[in-house]
Amino acid sequence: MKKILSLFILVLTVALVGCGGEKKADAPKADTPKVLNLYSWADNFDPEVLAAFEKENNCKINYDVFANNEELLAKIQAGGAQYDIIQPSDYMVATMIKLNLLEELNKANIPNLANIMADLKAPIYDKEGKYSSVYTWGVTGIVYNKKYVKEEPTSWNDLWKPEYKGRVILLNDNREVIGMALKKNSFSNNSTNPEEIAKAVADLKTLTPNVLAFDTDTIKQKFIANEAWIGTMWSGDASFTHQDNPDIGFVIPKEGTTIWADTFAIPKGAKNKELAEKFINYIYEPKVSVKNYEYIGYNDPNTKAAELHSESFKNDPMLKSAVDGIASGEWLIDIGETLPIYDRYWTELKTGK
Amino acid sequence: MQRTWRSRVLIAYSVAILAFLYLPLMILALYSFNESRLNAVWTGFTFDWYLSLFKNRRVLEALTNSLIIAVASTIVSTILGTMAALALNRYQYKFKPAINSLLYLPILIPEIVMGLSLLVLFSQAQFPLGKPTLILAHITFCLSFVIITVSARLEGMRQDLEQAAEDLYATPWQTFRYVTLPLAMPGIVAGALIAFTLSIDDFIISFFVAGPNSTTLPLYIYAMVKRGISPEINALSTLMIFATIILVIVAQILQPQHTRKH
Numbered sequence: 001m002k003k004i005l006s007l008f009i010l011v012l013t014v015a016l017v018g019c020g021g022e023k024k025a026d027a028p029k030a031d032t033p034k035v036l037n038l039y040s041w042a043d044n045f046d047p048e049v050l051a052a053f054e055k056e057n058n059c060k061i062n063y064d065v066f067a068n069n070e071e072l073l074a075k076i077q078a079g080g081a082q083y084d085i086i087q088p089s090d091y092m093v094a095t096m097i098k099l100n101l102l103e104e105l106n107k108a109n110i111p112n113l114a115n116i117m118a119d120l121k122a123p124i125y126d127k128e129g130k131y132s133s134v135y136t137w138g139v140t141g142i143v144y145n146k147k148y149v150k151e152e153p154t155s156w157n158d159l160w161k162p163e164y165k166g167r168v169i170l171l172n173d174n175r176e177v178i179g180m181a182l183k184k185n186s187f188s189n190n191s192t193n194p195e196e197i198a199k200a201v202a203d204l205k206t207l208t209p210n211v212l213a214f215d216t217d218t219i220k221q222k223f224i225a226n227e228a229w230i231g232t233m234w235s236g237d238a239s240f241t242h243q244d245n246p247d248i249g250f251v252i253p254k255e256g257t258t259i260w261a262d263t264f265a266i267p268k269g270a271k272n273k274e275l276a277e278k279f280i281n282y283i284y285e286p287k288v289s290v291k292n293y294e295y296i297g298y299n300d301p302n303t304k305a306a307e308l309h310s311e312s313f314k315n316d317p318m319l320k321s322a323v324d325g326i327a328s329g330e331w332l333i334d335i336g337e338t339l340p341i342y343d344r345y346w347t348e349l350k351t352g353k
Numbered sequence: 354m355q356r357t358w359r360s361r362v363l364i365a366y367s368v369a370i371l372a373f374l375y376l377p378l379m380i381l382a383l384y385s386f387n388e389s390r391l392n393a394v395w396t397g398f399t400f401d402w403y404l405s406l407f408k409n410r411r412v413l414e415a416l417t418n419s420l421i422i423a424v425a426s427t428i429v430s431t432i433l434g435t436m437a438a439l440a441l442n443r444y445q446y447k448f449k450p451a452i453n454s455l456l457y458l459p460i461l462i463p464e465i466v467m468g469l470s471l472l473v474l475f476s477q478a479q480f481p482l483g484k485p486t487l488i489l490a491h492i493t494f495c496l497s498f499v500i501i502t503v504s505a506r507l508e509g510m511r512q513d514l515e516q517a518a519e520d521l522y523a524t525p526w527q528t529f530r531y532v533t534l535p536l537a538m539p540g541i542v543a544g545a546l547i548a549f550t551l552s553i554d555d556f557i558i559s560f561f562v563a564g565p566n567s568t569t570l571p572l573y574i575y576a577m578v579k580r581g582i583s584p585e586i587n588a589l590s591t592l593m594i595f596a597t598i599i600l601v602i603v604a605q606i607l608q609p610q611h612t613r614k615h
Contacts, residue, residue: 037565042576043583047410062566063411065576071560078476082565217578221393240581244389 034059036275039066039075039083041262044136045283046295053282059275076101076267083267084276090261093132094125094334102131103266109277112284115304119326120261124333133280136298137261138235139252139325140176146247148229156184156253159230164210169222169231172214174346175332176258177204180232183255189330192338201345214350223248234260235322236298242318250318252325259329299323378594385587392584402584403592409585415573416589422484422569423552426491431545433492434499435537441500442507459497467494468561475562482564490562491555495548502547506540 034057042065050061064083066072069092076086076096088096096102107113113121113133120134142153148167153159159168170177179189181200191197212228220237222228224245233241238250264280266273282288286304293300294310299319306314313319335342388397406412441453459467471490472482480486514536518528534541556571563572574586 035566039565041579042573043411043580051410063414064563064565064568065573067576067579075482075564078472078482082481220581221391224389224391224393244391244393 034272034275036061036085036272036279037083038063038085038279039072040085040087041065042067044087044262044296046292049283049288049292049295052288053279056282057275057278061279073101082269082271084270084272085279086265086267087135087262088132088265090123090125090259090263091332091334093263093265096265096267097126097131098334101268103268103270103273104130105133105266105280106273106277109274110281110284112281112302115284115286115302117301117303120301123261124331126263132263132265133284134261134301135264135283136236136296137259137301137322138299139322139329140171140180140232140234140258140260141238141250141252141321141325142230143223143233143238143241143248143250144230145223145226145228145245146249147226149249152249153230153251154254156180156255158253159210159232160207162210164230166210166212167229168207168210169212169219169228169233170214171219171232171234172216174342176232177214177349178342178345179258179332181207183253183257183330186255189258190333190335192335194338194341197338197341197345201349204349208349208352220244235318235325239297239316239318242316250321252321252328254328256328256330257325259326259331381587382591382594385584385591387584387587390583391581392587402588406585406588412570412573412585412589415568415570418484418567419553419570422487422491422567423549425488426495426552427545427549429488430492430495430499430548431541434496434544434548435503435541437496438500438503438507438540439533439537442504456497456500459494460501464494464555464557468558471558472561482562482567484564484567486562486564487559487567487569490558491552494555494558495551498547498551499541499544502544503537503540506537506543510536 036059038061040063045063050063053059054061066075069089072086072088073092073095076083077099093102105113110133113129116134120137122129123134126132142156142158144153149164170180175189178197178200181204182189182191182196185196185200185203187193187196187200191200212231213222215222219228219231219233220241223231223233223241226245226247233250235250238248242248242250264283266276270276283292284302286302286308289300289302289305290308290310293302293305294313299322300306300309300313384392384395385402386398386400387395388399388401389395437456441449441456446452468490471486471493475482475486515528515532518532519525523531554571555569556575559569559572560575563569568576570589574582577583577586
């Protein structure tokens with residue numbers, strides 16, 4: 001699917017070069033009811049929070065969904081879809097800034113941005129935090145089932161233990177998996193050095209006998225059903241899995257890990273920019289964010305909300321370890337021309353060459 | 354002796370084929386009664402997902418979008434397709450085979466190419482993406498299927514009844530209304546059903562041309578994969594399967610009268 005999408009984006013870019021994109025001249029009429037077009041991941045908000053915002057601001061939220069960043073990029077590049085708020089992930093924010101697809105956020109309209117954790121205020125993909133603000137975030141760690149993995153893992157090395165033969169699941173993502181092996185060998189997960197990458201991949205090839213699957217979409221099911229014993233997982237998913245299978249544990253390996261975030265951003269030419277900013281500000285209201293993040297189950301980046309959360313949310317071991325992981329974590333950034341090398345190795349790994 | 358042996362194998366084979374077709378659906382339906390939030394392990398029986406389904410505005414919106422788009426594109430493509438099939442069947446003109454095959458082309462070209470070309474077309478024309486573009490796109494790909502099914506019916510129809518009607522001083526409209534249309538009806542209904550099914554099912558083309566406030570059910574379900582598909586979707590699918598079964602039964606009941614006429 002990713003391959004097809006990249007191809008699609010390429011063709012589309014070529015096709016649209018002549019198009020320019022000067023449009024949207026007609027101003028919205030004053031009497032039309034306000035509509036906020038939100039383009040996001042599925043099930044990414046507490047429906048009650050959205051309904052409350054609609055009521056307070058006398059508007060309607062159209063909540064449309066995409067399944068991955070490439071799909072989002074394609075839609076925004078095509079230009080025909082008029083969304084007011086989009087939720088690209090970290091690296092996609094960088095790409096969209098580069099392609100000049102994002103509006104600068106007017107911070108005067110979003111005073112609650114001040115509530116965001118210092119570590120997440122100016123991440124590397126948007127260094128001054130001009131175009132995006134972190135909505136959900138997490139880190140990649142080792143998830144394991146205490147029934148089968150007796151000793152708490154501490155290092156990425158533990159995935160290589162021969163007793164986990166056929167029981168390891170890795171995320172189905174080239175940057176995540178090769179990045180993990182780079183970290184294991186104490187390189188950066190954004191390495192562009194071919195030798196470092198080759199070393200990491202050679203290491204991964206010795207892991208293949210242990211690998212049950214490369215899986216992102218049904219990884220939770222596999223851990224809940226005790227099919228997989230140990231693997232790599234995002235902290236938010238680990239918290240979800242833990243609720244359905246109390247034997248699940250989660251650690252951030254000592255070599256460090258990858259941080260990710262999904263953000264709020266406003267695409268160029270959005271018709272309701274002010275309402276969009278109002279919405280972003282609303283989500284960061286401490287009380288609203290308490291309700292919202294407890295529903296979606298991801299780490300709340302809002303410092304003012306930290307104390308207001310319920311005990312069970314505050315003490316969630318997975319979410320706690322994500323906070324600990326920030327320090328040793330590294331964002332994935334655009335590696336430009338090195339990406340094809342990752343792609344090639346990835347194909348080799350998945351076809352078992 | 355040999356006969357019973359043979360028929361036993363045949364029965365076993367038929368059962369296996371039926372199981373192959375229906376087992377996945379049965380498992381899907383079974384898990385709609387599962388307590389767990391994920392289709393991973395069976396934890397207990399519940400009706401909760403059916404209740405929460407009817408409270409889930411997003412799923413219901415997606416369902417409504419799908420139905421609006423399917424109904425609109427079915428009506429338009431059935432009318433246009435029937436007219437096109439009649440014209441193709443009844444008149445002779447230059448380049449007929451070429452035009453015929455042009456009409457079938459949308460069936461043959463990969464959906465992804467069609468979706469992309471529609472998207473490029475809409476964005477070049479600065480046509481905002483949304484329900485209208487989805488309906489237009491669905492009409493485009495349903496049309497060929499309607500034309501094929503209606504044409505097949507028309508091919509098999511003899512024209513002597515129409516000629517008889519004309520001999521009896523029926524106007525062209527009366528001939529069409531009281532003779533041609535009823536005779537072609539099974540083909541038209543079949544075409545409309547295919548169009549409806551294709552539209553409600555479509556993912557790839559919809560994926561390209563959807564815009565604000567037009568997320569269809571397949572698009573919604575696909576996007577849910579990242580966080581885990583909720584059993585509400587199983588519940589919804591079960592209800593849809595159930596509705597389909599009822600539709601099929603109703604169609605079966607209605608059919609004999611239809612065929613008896615001719």
